[in-house]
Amino acid sequence: MEDKNMSKKLPKGFLWGGATADFQYEGGFNESGRGLLSHDYETDGSKEHPRHHTMKMPDGSIIEPKSSFILADSVPTEAEPVFLDDEYYPSHNAVDFYHHYKEDIKLMAGMGFNIFRFSVCWSRIFPTGEEAEPNAAGLKFYDDVINEMAKYNMEPLITICHDEMPMNLALKYNGWTSRKVIDAYVKYAKTLFEHFGNRCKYWLTFNEINAVRGFGPTGVRNSEGQDRYQADHNMFVASAKAVKLGHKLIPGSQFGTMFAMSGAYPATCKPEDMFHYLQEKRENWYFIDIMGRGYYPEYAAELLQRHNVKELHMEPEDAQILKEGQLDYIAFSYYRSNTTKAGDDWFNVGGDSNPYLKETPWGWPVDPLGLRYTMNEVYDRIQKPIFIVENGMGAVDKADENDYVEDDYRIDYLKDHLSAMADAINIDHVPCLGYTMWAPIDLVSLSTGEMKKRYGFVYVDMDDKGHGTLKRTPKKSYNWMKHIIETNGSALDE
Ligand code: BGP
Numbered sequence: 001m002e003d004k005n006m007s008k009k010l011p012k013g014f015l016w017g018g019a020t021a022d023f024q025y026e027g028g029f030n031e032s033g034r035g036l037l038s039h040d041y042e043t044d045g046s047k048e049h050p051r052h053h054t055m056k057m058p059d060g061s062i063i064e065p066k067s068s069f070i071l072a073d074s075v076p077t078e079a080e081p082v083f084l085d086d087e088y089y090p091s092h093n094a095v096d097f098y099h100h101y102k103e104d105i106k107l108m109a110g111m112g113f114n115i116f117r118f119s120v121c122w123s124r125i126f127p128t129g130e131e132a133e134p135n136a137a138g139l140k141f142y143d144d145v146i147n148e149m150a151k152y153n154m155e156p157l158i159t160i161c162h163d164e165m166p167m168n169l170a171l172k173y174n175g176w177t178s179r180k181v182i183d184a185y186v187k188y189a190k191t192l193f194e195h196f197g198n199r200c201k202y203w204l205t206f207n208e209i210n211a212v213r214g215f216g217p218t219g220v221r222n223s224e225g226q227d228r229y230q231a232d233h234n235m236f237v238a239s240a241k242a243v244k245l246g247h248k249l250i251p252g253s254q255f256g257t258m259f260a261m262s263g264a265y266p267a268t269c270k271p272e273d274m275f276h277y278l279q280e281k282r283e284n285w286y287f288i289d290i291m292g293r294g295y296y297p298e299y300a301a302e303l304l305q306r307h308n309v310k311e312l313h314m315e316p317e318d319a320q321i322l323k324e325g326q327l328d329y330i331a332f333s334y335y336r337s338n339t340t341k342a343g344d345d346w347f348n349v350g351g352d353s354n355p356y357l358k359e360t361p362w363g364w365p366v367d368p369l370g371l372r373y374t375m376n377e378v379y380d381r382i383q384k385p386i387f388i389v390e391n392g393m394g395a396v397d398k399a400d401e402n403d404y405v406e407d408d409y410r411i412d413y414l415k416d417h418l419s420a421m422a423d424a425i426n427i428d429h430v431p432c433l434g435y436t437m438w439a440p441i442d443l444v445s446l447s448t449g450e451m452k453k454r455y456g457f458v459y460v461d462m463d464d465k466g467h468g469t470l471k472r473t474p475k476k477s478y479n480w481m482k483h484i485i486e487t488n489g490s491a492l493d494e
Pocket of ligand 1: 453
């Protein structure tokens with residue numbers, strides 16, 4: 001499949017960078033007037049012991065872990081979030097970008113990044129989500145970050161909302177099920193546009209909006225069915241309103257939303273498996289079609305019925321809002337591919353293992369060609385530029401006595417994925433704005449809350465319980481990536 005004669009050199013102006021999320025990276029939990037965030041009550045975990053939220057039930061008992069991300073549907077609304085002395089909450093300090101931003105930005109600049117994707121912590125700007133005025137100290141932190149980046153000609157790609165919301169909004173309104181949250185979000189987005197718009201052209205309204213995570217993107221307790229799809233509709237409207245406003249306030253601004261994309265394959269060529277695959281794909285296309293084309297597709301009725309959704313509440317003006325607030329580009333994360341077959345659950349992320357692919361230690365199949373396939377598929381469908389805003393490999397790194405890591409496996413993963421991306425751009429002519437690798441500096445894993453699932457070009461001395469010096473040390477992949485960026489991809493041919 002790879003064309004050996006076609007250079008991997010990328011078009012001039014290609015954006016090279018890294019991506020992070022505030023609650024996995026930033027810390028600074030008690031600083032600059034930051035309010036409580038939905039992720040603050042999430043414990044650490046592992047593959048064997050899922051993360052959970054610590055909530056006190058009305059009778060004083062504490063809920064049991066149910067599954068990662070999802071706050072048990074059975075938790076009554078009167079239950080209160082609570083911090084427990086014997087639990088560890090990784091979002092509180094994360095890897096402390098809050099106090100290391102100068103050092104981290106310098107390290108990223110050292111690799112030649114011309115863009116850095118980070119998310120603003122909503123509750124640092126509006127602590128409960130409902131204040132009339134933003135928190136000036138919170139805005140100042142991001143001012144400092146963006147100004148530091150400017151010293152190295154690195155531009156920001158800001159995620160307005162990365163799977164989170166002020167805890168107050170999640171509890172009071174059952175997250176995005178309420179249209180009140182649309183207003184809170186638009187006020188928050190407007191504040192960011194007014195404050196940072198003169199220095200930020202690229203924006204993402206949401207992270208992985210299509211992922212199913214209660215208390216994650218939707219902040220909703222019941223993460224399936226009626227509430228979930230109502231929450232999604234409200235997020236579509238909020239995103240479209242923000243896009244329209246952003247275009248008005250920031251001339252030349254470019255808006256995307258980030259979708260979690262995996263390559264997907266029918267497990268066999270049995271027609272039933274193929275049809276199931278088509279329906280499974282629509283679980284994702286639903287989001288991309290509505291936000292990228294500005295209207296609900298015909299198949300939405302079947303999909304919603306399949307998820308026991310009776311009727312979505314829509315205001316008469318919503319259709320026009322969705323039309324006017326279409327995305328400028330389609331951003332996605334790509335880590336792996338999945339297989340699917342008739343009878344599998346919808347959202348059966350992963351499916352059976354694929355005999356043709358190797359897996360990471362966390363069981364994620366490694367499929368670089370799937371990236372080229374996904375880029376083509378998304379572009380063929382929506383015909384708007386794409387932006388790969390997350391890709392990388394979570395691995396167990398063994399640091400030597402100087403904290404140096406020889407991560408050849410990461411280099412192999414990235415080389416194969418970047419080569420596949422270059423082929424999609426150079427051979428298939430898929431327009432792609434850039435690539436931001438997850439995550440340039442080691443940080444806390446979203447799914448497991450671990451530190452040992454490391455992604456970075458830079459090692460951070462910290463363990464799963466937050467112990468360590470936080471010292472940053474470039475890994476072998478750091479200089480490798482630097483060379484790829486300084487040759488604008490040509491070195492992938494070496
Ligand atoms: C995406 C999220 C990120 C990130 C990444 C890697 O789903 O947008 O926040 O963490 O996946 O996943 P994990 O950290 O679970 O390995």
